[in-house]
Amino acid sequence: MTLKFDWTRHLTSRRGVCGGQLCAAGTRVPVAVILDSLAEGATAADLLHSYPTLKPVHIRAAMAYAAALAREQELTPLSPYARQARRESSRRVG
Secondary structure (H helix, E strand, C coil), X not given: CCCCCCHHHCEEECCCCHHHCEEECCCCCEHHHHHHHHXXXXXXXXXXXXXXXXXXXXXXXXXXXXXXXXXXXCCCCCCHHHHHHHHHHHHHHC
16 A cells, blocks of 8 residues: 655754754654654644644644654655754663
């Protein structure tokens, strides 16, 4: 099954925004926050209420991104800043 929804149009990674983390385009809401919230049982309506800059398409894009990650061994980040942010956060954890 091939999905035609292009999540790359709705998610961005910019060096000066949230340390280069992948975020909903035009917001400072990281995709990880969206996905973590959904995994914890939040609904799309909950997210839209908690983060007024989010749009339903951002939530759909975050889920499409997660599905793409599940299908691929390694999904290339949208920018080198996303890869750098991921490495920095993993160094802080352990």
